[in-house]
Amino acid sequence: MELDAELSALAAQEDLPADVVRRLLQHPGARRSVALLRRDLTDELIAEIIDLGSVRTLAANCYVPSRIRARFAEHPEPAVRCAVAASVRDEPLGLLARLAADPDPSVRSFLAMNEYLPAELLAALAADSEASVRSSVIQRWRDAPEDVRRMLLTDADPGIRSGSVQAFVPPADLLPGLLADPATRAAAVAHAVPTPELAADPDSSVREAVAAHPDLPPGLRDLLAGDQDIFVRNAIAARADTPPALRERLVATLESDSPLAEWMLSFRRGTHTCPPAAPAPPNLTRQQTESLLAQAGL
Numbered sequence: 001m002e003l004d005a006e007l008s009a010l011a012a013q014e015d016l017p018a019d020v021v022r023r024l025l026q027h028p029g030a031r032r033s034v035a036l037l038r039r040d041l042t043d044e045l046i047a048e049i050i051d052l053g054s055v056r057t058l059a060a061n062c063y064v065p066s067r068i069r070a071r072f073a074e075h076p077e078p079a080v081r082c083a084v085a086a087s088v089r090d091e092p093l094g095l096l097a098r099l100a101a102d103p104d105p106s107v108r109s110f111l112a113m114n115e116y117l118p119a120e121l122l123a124a125l126a127a128d129s130e131a132s133v134r135s136s137v138i139q140r141w142r143d144a145p146e147d148v149r150r151m152l153l154t155d156a157d158p159g160i161r162s163g164s165v166q167a168f169v170p171p172a173d174l175l176p177g178l179l180a181d182p183a184t185r186a187a188a189v190a191h192a193v194p195t196p197e198l199a200a201d202p203d204s205s206v207r208e209a210v211a212a213h214p215d216l217p218p219g220l221r222d223l224l225a226g227d228q229d230i231f232v233r234n235a236i237a238a239r240a241d242t243p244p245a246l247r248e249r250l251v252a253t254l255e256s257d258s259p260l261a262e263w264m265l266s267f268r269r270g271t272h273t274c275p276p277a278a279p280a281p282p283n284l285t286r287q288q289t290e291s292l293l294a295q296a297g298l
Contacts, residue, residue: 158183211235
């Protein structure tokens, strides 16, 4: 492990003496780890971290006392307010409502991801004038009430409509319109009956969605196995009901020069491999700690 990485790992080690934590603040990478991860920061250490310019990272630490995080919610830099908004509790009462009215949309977007946000504020953000905020609500609020889901499924922004169809089961009366909408047709296929018309759609993403449909008839499966698009054929190869001989023939056609495309194809079929996670570094003794700090000139 390189020296910078060792110092950052040491900065997150539990039960570090306060003098060691203070010395680590002089190293930028270690300071970020201290500011973000430590649960034992005193008011003095917090003040020093702020003076050293790491207030944004500190604002994201959910173990910093609420009285201090509430101050960060008034910080002039939007990035600091974003860091607070993502995880702060409503302490003092009304803090979340103030953040929901923040003039910067990025702050409201981060707030939408906050697990402590009550339903009434989520509903207000679902009607936010900025699409990025509404998009964050979709990602966060998968059990939104029907009136909110309908509003988002019929949003004027095509990206919001598309995201909503992927997040929510659309009401039956909205499904025909979603299937007719180019922005939502592919995502809406999962909630429709697969038809020859959808299987012949000029949009390959629609055909890919049909190929992955759990109720795909064998005839359409065999038709889509000959599709010109590699991702459509891959979706057929990934199906549990695809005959082994057909799957073998399809896999032989699924070669790409792009490493990213190759990974996406194998991920869909469940044949990708990920490197094993690196083991957590062992805690250092005081002697080892002093040796490491000496190497870094701390």
